[in-house]
Amino acid sequence: MRSISTMRSLLPFPSSLYFPPSHLSKTSPPPFPTLIPTSPFPKFFLKSAIPYLPKSSSSTLRSFWSSCIDGPDPSMDARDSSGEIHVILGPMFAGKTTTLLRRIRSEIDNGRSVAVIKSNKDTRYGLDSVVTHDGTKMPCLALPELSMFRDKFGIESYNKLDVIGIDEAQFFEDLYDFCCRAADHDGKTVIVAGLDGDYLRRRFGSVLDIVPLADSVTKLTARCELCGQRAFFTLRKTQETQTELIAGADVYMPVCRQHYVNGQIVMETTRTVLDVERSTVIQTLK
Numbered sequence: 001m002r003s004i005s006t007m008r009s010l011l012p013f014p015s016s017l018y019f020p021p022s023h024l025s026k027t028s029p030p031p032f033p034t035l036i037p038t039s040p041f042p043k044f045f046l047k048s049a050i051p052y053l054p055k056s057s058s059s060t061l062r063s064f065w066s067s068c069i070d071g072p073d074p075s076m077d078a079r080d081s082s083g084e085i086h087v088i089l090g091p092m093f094a095g096k097t098t099t100l101l102r103r104i105r106s107e108i109d110n111g112r113s114v115a116v117i118k119s120n121k122d123t124r125y126g127l128d129s130v131v132t133h134d135g136t137k138m139p140c141l142a143l144p145e146l147s148m149f150r151d152k153f154g155i156e157s158y159n160k161l162d163v164i165g166i167d168e169a170q171f172f173e174d175l176y177d178f179c180c181r182a183a184d185h186d187g188k189t190v191i192v193a194g195l196d197g198d199y200l201r202r203r204f205g206s207v208l209d210i211v212p213l214a215d216s217v218t219k220l221t222a223r224c225e226l227c228g229q230r231a232f233f234t235l236r237k238t239q240e241t242q243t244e245l246i247a248g249a250d251v252y253m254p255v256c257r258q259h260y261v262n263g264q265i266v267m268e269t270t271r272t273v274l275d276v277e278r279s280t281v282i283q284t285l286k
């Protein structure tokens with residue numbers, strides 16, 4: 001095994017540009033090591049540099065690069081191994097929480113240690129459990145933000161964790177940073193369930209932002225309450241207009257595209273009629 005300084009001397013660029021994975025570094029690595037140097041080298045750099053080196057250096061460099069790019073040695077402990085991010089999306093009633101709990105259960109059955117987090121904004125079924133619309137439950141920690149998780153759960157317990165489940169992910173503003181750190185740096189498998197869109201079909205919170213970080217993305221569908229076709233959207237049946245409105249089937253229903261469009265027209269018309277009536281009443285009372 002060559003020393004780090006010998007390897008550095010083989011690098012065709014200043015070693016200060018490169019932060020090796022922690023198992024190759026004698027000093028503390030920065031919190032988020034950059035694995036592949038970017039500028040000032042052209043995109044073909046990786047492919048083109050290796051063949052021009054002397055043969056012995058070439059194989060050393062090749063194994064050096066492959067350890068950097070493929071990730072650390074699998075015999076390393078969980079903190080240093082690479083993590084995973086799996087995202088479960090869809091409208092309300094699509095089975096996101098059911099799928100999350102099923103995956104968490106199977107991780108437990110495989111002997112992995114797990115924790116489940118949900119947003120403390122969702123008070124529908126109490127704060128100590130994640131509960132599906134048909135009543136399946138699992139204990140959880142309810143938090144206002146994910147950055148509090150390590151401290152609340154305990155650093156030692158956090159270090160031993162293999163899998164973190166997150167439900168109602170649309171309510172966590174720091175979702176991106178948390179997932180990045182947990183998977184890239186801490187080696188956790190993170191399974192995230194949340195609404196991709198709100199009742200107006202606009203992006204909801206940071207859920208879509210983590211798609212580029214994800215190993216897998218599953219978009220689920222529900223059944224349209226009006227026609228039984230596949231439902232991709234959530235229709236709000238009431239006149240409230242704020243984005244966040246915690247509720248269940250009393251306020252929301254899953255709908256197909258056609259019924260979403262029709263439903264929005266009905267809601268818009270109702271809103272206009274109510275507005276006209278309200279201003280008429282106000283005028284009459286004046």
Ligand SMILES: Nc1ncnc2c1ncn2[C@@H]1O[C@H](COP(=O)(O)OP(=O)(O)O)[C@@H](O)[C@H]1O
Pocket residue numbers: 090091092093094095096097098099131132133134222223225249253254
């Ligand atoms: N329109 C509906 N109203 C109430 N419950 C429903 C409706 N459609 C489906 N469900 C139930 O909800 C379950 C899914 O619940 P859940 O996993 O909590 O969904 P999600 O997390 O995507 O909102 C379904 O298996 C079904 O039993």
Ligand SMILES: Cc1cn([C@H]2C[C@H](O)[C@@H](COP(=O)(O)O)O2)c(=O)[nH]c1=O
Pocket residue numbers: 091092093096097122194195197198199200234243244245246247248252
């Ligand atoms: C569409 C939409 C939903 N919400 C709220 C309503 C519920 O409390 C949750 C979603 O729960 P589920 O597990 O996916 O059924 O989000 C909201 O605040 N705003 C919306 O536009």
